Structure formats: C-alpha cells, structure tokens
Amino acid sequence: SSGGGDESDTRSETSEKTPEYIEEDRPLLSGIHVKGATLNRLIRILIDSFDPNGILIDESEYPKVFFLMHKWIMESEHLSNMLYDLFKHNGDDYKKAIIDQEKRQFKECQLRVCQAYSYWIKNFPMHFDLDKRLKDACEKMQNLIESSGDSDCMNLVDLSQIPSFDWMRQMTVRNQAKNKTVSLAFNNIESQTLAAQLTYLEWKILRRITFTDYKIYAIKNTLQGNPRLERSIQFFNGLSTWIQCMVLSKMTPKQRAEIIHKFLEVAKYLRDLQNFNTCLAVIGGISHSALARLSKTMMCLSTEDIKFLSEMTDLLSSNSNYAQYRKSLAESEGFKIPIIGVHLKDIISLHVALQDRFEYDLINFRKLVQLSIVFRTLTNLQVSIPPIQPNHDLINLLTLSVDLSYTEDEIYELSLAREPRSSVSSPDQVSRGLSPGESANDSADVLKKKEQVQSPVFADWAAG
Structure with missing residues (x-):
C-alpha cells in the first residue's frame, strides 16, 4: 500500500x-x-x-x-x-x-x-x-x-x-620524618648505583598510577583524591629539593661543586637508563635558582660538567613543546620512564581542545585514538620491568631522604648564607635552557605541589 x-x-x-x-x-x-x-x-x-x-x-x-x-x-x-x-x-x-x-x-x-x-x-x-x-x-x-x-x-x-x-592497590607508605636527620653516606654510593636505585623507586611509584587516576586529573585538574599521582609528584619535587639541600649542606664552593658533579654523573646514568622523569628532577634541582646563583660554586665546575649540564638542559627544555625530549623518547627502545608531567599536559590539552561527542551524540573516537597514543606511553610502565636489581636498604634511605621537605624560602635563605648577594651573578651557560626552577616546580605546570613546612636540618645530610 x-x-x-x-x-x-x-x-x-x-x-x-x-x-x-x-x-x-x-x-x-x-x-x-x-x-x-x-x-x-x-x-x-x-x-x-x-x-x-x-x-x-x-x-x-x-x-x-x-x-x-x-x-x-x-x-x-x-x-x-x-x-x-x-x-x-x-x-x-x-x-x-x-x-x-x-x-x-x-x-x-x-x-x-x-x-x-x-x-x-x-x-x-x-x-x-x-x-x-x-x-x-x-x-x-x-x-x-x-x-x-x-x-x-x-x-x-x-x-x-x-x-x-x-x-597497584598498595601505596608506598611515606615516612613522616619530621625534624629528623637522615644520614645517607652519599660519598660512598657510586653514581651508577644511585641512578639505578632512584630509577627502581621511581618505577615502583609510577607504575601504580592507573588509567583512571590520569583521567580524573585531566578532567578535574586537581590532585585532591588522587593519592597515587600525588605521591609521584611529591617524589619528583622532593628529589629536586633534596639535591639542593645536599649541595647547600657543604660549606665551601669546591665541596658544593663536588656534590653537583656527582649529581651530574647520576643524571648521565639516568639518561643511559632512559629514565627521563628522574633525570628532569635531578637536572631541575641543579638548575634551580638557589644553586644557579652560586657563582663561586659554579666556577669550580669543570668545563665538561658545564657542557654536560648545558646539553641536558637543552634535552629537557620545554622549548618547542619539549621537542628534543620527545625525539629522544621516540628513539628509545626497551625500558624507559617518560616525563610524566609532559604527557599529563598532552592529555589535558587534548581533552580541552576536543569534545567527547560529535553531533547526534556520536562518540568522538578520533579523540580516543589521539589520547591512546599518550596513554600508551604512560601505562607501558605497568607492564615493563627495569633492568635493575633493587637494593631495598638503599631504596628505603632514599625514600626517607627525599621525603624530608623544605620550603623554597628556607632553601633560598641557605643559598644566600653560603654565598651572599654581593657575589657576581651566576654564569649564563649554567642557568640557560631550563629557566630557574622550571624542572622542579613547573616541569609541566601541572606538577606543582607545595610541601609541608618543616624545620631545616642540613648539617648531617651528606654524612661521609
């Protein structure tokens, strides 16, 4: 009909x-x-x-x-x-x-x-x-x-x-070591060992972060109620702070330069391990304004150290949306730890720029494909195994050391005490690349987390 x-x-x-x-x-x-x-x-x-x-x-x-x-x-x-x-x-x-x-x-x-x-x-x-x-x-x-x-x-x-x-369910228990002195026989630990155990510790913290943790952060843009991601950021910032404290615990420019040299060696081994995240925390600590201003200390660094620091700041620089880092990461094979902040930023940018649905309520699968490329980089940590034999005693000591937190102001005051303002400003080549404090506090503006104020105890940090 x-x-x-x-x-x-x-x-x-x-x-x-x-x-x-x-x-x-x-x-x-x-x-x-x-x-x-x-x-x-x-x-x-x-x-x-x-x-x-x-x-x-x-x-x-x-x-x-x-x-x-x-x-x-x-x-x-x-x-x-x-x-x-x-x-x-x-x-x-x-x-x-x-x-x-x-x-x-x-x-x-x-x-x-x-x-x-x-x-x-x-x-x-x-x-x-x-x-x-x-x-x-x-x-x-x-x-x-x-x-x-x-x-x-x-x-x-x-x-x-x-x-x-x-x-993945368990959280690393943070040691609330308030007003305690942690003796880490820093001089007795090989740089290679330090880099390896920091990598193992970083991997343990990062592999617990789930897809949902990243998603919630991207959508809500807050660390509230996101303890695993918050822990990773505390570790990153804590490591940068610890490095500054280790350097500033030394009384003479030569001694401070020796500590910086050691951490540059650690950064070199971290780079070899393709651990970009911890490498950024280390280079960020060294490049921080509290250390970069120490002209007498910087003058005690060798030409090789200055050159290596310059190369690393270029590699990890945010210039051209972290172009050098992204190229290195893409060329890396096997075990690697990406810079979490950079890829979190990518997820947020994609989420803000692209809607979840098209007209007629169709799911935007192209957005999911673009996000998946970023998520693969992050979630690969859950199935990868580092080529490292863990030393649990050293890992526990490192965890304690990194958890001893100080404010920016306290560290800067100590920096001024070590080399007062009358000193000539620090050499250009040392602080170029990463802007002061960029790595520790702004590695991807998303990684900002103020620590609790605690009394500074520097004297015995670098025992040995």
Whole structure:
C-alpha cells in the first residue's frame, strides 16, 4: 500500500538525519577507519576486527585502542554486559534459525565476541584483577557460555590465568620524618648505583598510577583524591629539593661543586637508563635558582660538567613543546620512564581542545585514538620491568631522604648564607635552557605541589 511506502521513506530520511558512523579520512593508526560512532556501532567494529580464530583482521590497532580507552567513555562492567548481550542475542537467534548458513553466522558471531573478550583478558589483565564489578560481570559471561555448552568459547573467556596486581592497590607508605636527620653516606654510593636505585623507586611509584587516576586529573585538574599521582609528584619535587639541600649542606664552593658533579654523573646514568622523569628532577634541582646563583660554586665546575649540564638542559627544555625530549623518547627502545608531567599536559590539552561527542551524540573516537597514543606511553610502565636489581636498604634511605621537605624560602635563605648577594651573578651557560626552577616546580605546570613546612636540618645530610 502507499501508506507502507510513505512509512519506509520516512524511516530512510530519519536514518539519514541520525547517522551512527562517521568515517575517518585521515587514519592515525593502522586499521582504524572510524572517526565517530554510536557505542553499539563501536562494539560491532570491535567484534568485526577478529576472525573466528582470534586473528586480528588486517592487523588492526582498533581493539588495542578500544580496550585501552574504553574507560574514558564507560565503565568496564558496562562493556562486559554489552558483550554478554551480544553473545546472548546471537545464541537466541541461532536457536530460531532454520537455514544452516544463518546458524553458522550466528555461531561465528558468538565466537568473535569471545575472541574479543579473550583479547581483552590477555592484553589488559589488570582491568579484571583490580575491578571487582568487572570480574563479577565476567563470571556472569562465563556462566552464560557454560550454559550454551560451547566448549570453544568456554576456553576463551577464562580468568584463571590472570596474575595478581595487588601491587597497584598498595601505596608506598611515606615516612613522616619530621625534624629528623637522615644520614645517607652519599660519598660512598657510586653514581651508577644511585641512578639505578632512584630509577627502581621511581618505577615502583609510577607504575601504580592507573588509567583512571590520569583521567580524573585531566578532567578535574586537581590532585585532591588522587593519592597515587600525588605521591609521584611529591617524589619528583622532593628529589629536586633534596639535591639542593645536599649541595647547600657543604660549606665551601669546591665541596658544593663536588656534590653537583656527582649529581651530574647520576643524571648521565639516568639518561643511559632512559629514565627521563628522574633525570628532569635531578637536572631541575641543579638548575634551580638557589644553586644557579652560586657563582663561586659554579666556577669550580669543570668545563665538561658545564657542557654536560648545558646539553641536558637543552634535552629537557620545554622549548618547542619539549621537542628534543620527545625525539629522544621516540628513539628509545626497551625500558624507559617518560616525563610524566609532559604527557599529563598532552592529555589535558587534548581533552580541552576536543569534545567527547560529535553531533547526534556520536562518540568522538578520533579523540580516543589521539589520547591512546599518550596513554600508551604512560601505562607501558605497568607492564615493563627495569633492568635493575633493587637494593631495598638503599631504596628505603632514599625514600626517607627525599621525603624530608623544605620550603623554597628556607632553601633560598641557605643559598644566600653560603654565598651572599654581593657575589657576581651566576654564569649564563649554567642557568640557560631550563629557566630557574622550571624542572622542579613547573616541569609541566601541572606538577606543582607545595610541601609541608618543616624545620631545616642540613648539617648531617651528606654524612661521609
């Protein structure tokens, strides 16, 4: 009838007005051709990325990006329930189907759903260990598969081999060492050992920071209620402060220059370990205005030390949006620790510049792809292992030392006491590159955290 025709025309017009998919005309990663889509469509693309044997079609990066980034747009439990519904609906359709070809299609779709779920478990096991609601949703999925009697699918959705991620739940306990003197036999510790143990300590702190911690910070722009991220920033700033205190604890310019030389050696080994974050904290401490103004001390540094400090300040400089650092990071292979502040800044910039949704409430998947490139750099720390044998006694001493905090004013006053203002201002080449204090306090303006005021006790810090 004509009425039926009109209804059909109306439907097609409506579907044209409310698209569920926008194609990506400039793919950023291999196999990702969607720019925006409804959540249901994104899930369908996920399932269609696998063949029934679990092989990624065209080696697509889509599943990796989707599972890494899904918590930006939904809870993991919700995603699991959507995969559950897909499996169930295809099972119901399979029972109703009469034609063999249709039956095969429904069975194949169920298998693809399970292959996608299996990929999730294998590549992001921490999601399941750390999220009880997701684990419960997964068990619900397992029960459904079991009731269907599909042994192939049962083997795919299996949580029994997931390792424990208890270490991500635990926080490093900070030693509240108020008004205490910590004796760290600094001169007896090799620079290489110091760099290695600082790297191990940094890695332990940073790998606990979760996707959700980074996301919450990017959206709320506050450290409140974000203890793991706050701890990493306290460590970074504390290390820079400790370096300044170690230098200023020495009475003569020559002694102070020797401490700076030692920390420059530490920075060199940190660079070799591709630990850019701790390296920035160390170079930031040395470049801080409280030390950079010590002209007599700086004149005692060797030409090699001045040259190396200049090279490192160039490498870690914020010029051209940290261009030199980004190039070095991209060229680094194997274990590495990125500058957390720089990449946090990237996440915030992307989030502010790009909306989460397009017109018609389509999810901006291009934004998720761009964010995923940054998140990969940060979350790789959770699965990487440093090439270091930890020395727990030294790590505990370092933790104590770095946690002894002083105010900027206290440190600057001590700097003035060591070399009063009448001294000639510090040489240009020493303080160029990183502006005074940039690394310790502004390494990415986002990393500002004032420490509690405590009484300065410098005398015995550098025992030995």
